[in-house]
Amino acid sequence: MNFTSHVDSIIELAPIGFVKTLHFRKWQLPRQAGLQSNQAIIDCKGYLAREALEDLIGFDRIWIIFIFHKAVKSKSKVRPPRGNLKRGVLATRTPHHPNKLGMSCVELSNINDFKIEISNHDLLDGTPVLDIKPYIPYCDSFENAKAGWVDELGTENIYTVEPSELIKTQLDFLADNEIYIYLEIENILSRRPLPYPNHRVKKLSDNIYWLGIHDWRVIYSIEHNTIVLHELLSGYNRGKKPLIHNKFTNKFRVNDKFLAVINDNFNINL
Numbered sequence: 001m002n003f004t005s006h007v008d009s010i011i012e013l014a015p016i017g018f019v020k021t022l023h024f025r026k027w028q029l030p031r032q033a034g035l036q037s038n039q040a041i042i043d044c045k046g047y048l049a050r051e052a053l054e055d056l057i058g059f060d061r062i063w064i065i066f067i068f069h070k071a072v073k074s075k076s077k078v079r080p081p082r083g084n085l086k087r088g089v090l091a092t093r094t095p096h097h098p099n100k101l102g103m104s105c106v107e108l109s110n111i112n113d114f115k116i117e118i119s120n121h122d123l124l125d126g127t128p129v130l131d132i133k134p135y136i137p138y139c140d141s142f143e144n145a146k147a148g149w150v151d152e153l154g155t156e157n158i159y160t161v162e163p164s165e166l167i168k169t170q171l172d173f174l175a176d177n178e179i180y181i182y183l184e185i186e187n188i189l190s191r192r193p194l195p196y197p198n199h200r201v202k203k204l205s206d207n208i209y210w211l212g213i214h215d216w217r218v219i220y221s222i223e224h225n226t227i228v229l230h231e232l233l234s235g236y237n238r239g240k241k242p243l244i245h246n247k248f249t250n251k252f253r254v255n256d257k258f259l260a261v262i263n264d265n266f267n268i269n270l
Helices: 147-151 165-176 183-191 243-251 256-266
Strands: 015-020 040-045 061-067 101-112 115-119 128-134 162-165 201-205 209-211 216-225 225-235
Touching: 128 147, 162 165, 162 183, 165 225, 165 243, 183 209, 183 216, 216 256, 225 243
Parallel strands: 162 225
Antiparallel strands: 015 040, 015 128, 040 115, 061 101, 061 128, 101 115, 201 209, 209 216, 216 225
């Protein structure tokens, strides 16, 4: 028996709310919901009737269907964060899906008027939410389900990130100037501290590494399952610098321990 359907080539969807959070850039987020303790609000005022939110309280978790509004373009194959191979886009959770649709299972903390408070999410500020559904364990959880190529990778090694007293002071200095990068550093290095394609990590010498994060550089080493953050550097080494970088380099001098290896690798004088 043949079945046919006729659907308009354009399907219009309207958001039912927008996410409000302190995460403004994708590298501030965990790769999946549930991997980072954080909070957000989905503001539905002006998009939903208040009655639509009734009875949602009482569910521990909810599904959020949303648009990856900052995804650049769709791709047929992508390289996931885990593993070294490119995979078909439909076998991954990348933002580069054909219609840029995302789905996350998050914790429901509270509902205050039209504001849905959630935690342990992976959503950017301003994310358009298309729909919300309750998470129901008996039909949403399949304990013995196979996970294809992900099962072949085995258990992912998670590193502990341990900042030195110096880098704590440097990060506090940046935070005082409204620059917040620690969560991004921790998110990247706790899961992938070694050099990798399209990854801004470089091995400088025996167990000394460099991570590029925006306009900043992090010097670190790996001690068993611990990432030791040693020092933060400005990414500007010559020419005119933004004011915050001038203030930073005037306040913090590069540790002599790392000075020579940095100069040798980047052919610069710090």
